[in-house]
Amino acid sequence: MxxxxxxxxxxxxxxxxxxxxxxxxxxxxxxxxxxxxxxxxxxxxxxxxxxxxxxxxxxxxxxxxxxxEKTRVKTESERMEELKSLLPEYCKRLQKKGVTREALHREYLSSHPDGYGRTRFYILIQQHIACSRPIMHLEHKAGDKVFIDFAGDKLSIIDLDTGEIIPVEVFVAILPCSQLTYVEAVMSQKKEDLICASENALLYYQGAPSAIIPDNLKSAVTKSSKYEAILNEDFAAFAEHYGCTVIPARAYKPRDKALVEGAVKLIYRSIYPKIQEREFYDLDSLNAAIRVALELHNNTPLTDRKYSRREQFEEIERDSLRKLNPIRLNSNSITGLP
Incomplete structure (x- = not known):
């Protein structure tokens, strides 16, 4: 017995x-x-x-x-409390490449020999994920992808000579695992501005993910398709230069672009209000202001969590990104780049 x-x-x-x-x-x-x-x-x-x-x-x-005097069998509630205290850390580690539920269960049993079996452990892991609502995180492994798009609402600069208000596009990139976001104002959605902004995003992240996911932007995707899109040659060359695969979001598949669209909605609330009431006379000054607001956005704790996008990035995603090509993209190989 x-x-x-x-x-x-x-x-x-x-x-x-x-x-x-x-x-x-x-x-x-x-x-x-x-x-x-x-x-x-x-x-x-x-x-x-x-x-x-x-x-x-x-x-x-x-x-x-x-x-x-110490060999009494633990009650069910004691075992549950012990595991519950470990679940937040386990679920966070699941986002790292190579970390599996099976490996976590082995680690758990090594320090808790009287702990739960594999099936019960898996169920409790899944229940914790559902209750804490990090489903979006766990769909994406660290360093796998970056989503890019342009915001629907534009910002503006003022021509110093004529006083004309010039609308400018707002480029948004997000790493889906950590949700670290990059925002930059550019003059247009043309491929030259898209490639330059995309490269700046990689420099901001100080690393390259495995794939870039554009939302069927015309400057990145020549022809969208439900099965195999035709990429813009220059954008494909940019991605290849940094060792990334381009996987356009599928047409009529809202979930493929939900994350970056969610990021756009967030910057409308966290960045735009700090910018829109001010006057800017060139892109440099506008982007300097955007960067200040962006750092506040990325360093603010996430809703219902004790950590920020930046903290999550530093802990689980930075090391998963590949090192950047030390040579900046050759502008002579891409038509239209300065």
Whole structure:
């Protein structure tokens, strides 16, 4: 029975086998002790802070006090509370490449031998994800993609000589895993401005993702298609220069572009109000103001979370981005670039 107390000599045998590298199943079979009992005593040993030699040096009375006063089976609520305290960190780590639920479960059992089995562990992980609402995060692995688009609402600069108000486009890029956002004002949606802004976004992130996802922008996609879009040659050359694949958002698939459209809505609230009441006479001064507001946006804690986009990026995404090509894009190879 799993609750049966072992004699002192049997406890020493369990620990001796464990120190020799045997697993719980093997120890249980060799000593004819239930696996749960073996787990229970090994957990007490691991939490004692003593090494094998230290435990062997204890008298029978000391050994009994160490093990038999602490071997009560944990209640369901205690096990649940222990796992709940670990779930936020586990779910965050799932966003990193190579981290799987199976690996996390093995790690969990190594420090909690009497913890939940794999199926129950997976269910609790999924329930925590659903309750904390980071579904959007977990759909995207760190360093996989950057989404790009232009905002629908334009900003403006004033011609210093004529006083004319000149509307300008607002380019937006977002890394979907960390949600770190980049915003820049440009004169047009032409390919030259798009490529320049996209390159500046990569420089801002200080790394390149595996793929760039444009929202079927004409300057990036010559012909959109439900199956295989035709890319603008110059934009494709830019992406290849930085080792990125271009995957246009699919036409009539709202979820493909929901994230960047969500980012645009957020900058309408967090950046535009700080900009629209001011006057700017060139793109440089406008973009300088945008950058100040952008840093506030990226460093403000996310709703219902204790961390910001920038903190999330530094923790889980920066190291997943590939190093940038140290050579800036050759403007002579792209028609229209200065």
């Amino acid at each position: 799993s609750n049966k107390q072992l004699g002192m000599e049997k406890i020493r045998q369990v620990l001796r086998c464990y120190s020799q590298g045997y697993g719980t199943k093997s120890i249980s079979s060799m000593l004819t002790v239930s696996r749960n009992t073996v787990k229970k005593y090994l957990q007490v040993f691991q939490r004692s802070g003593l090494d094998y030699e230290g435990v062997l040096s204890l008298s029978d009375q000391e050994l009994s006090e160490l093990f038999h």
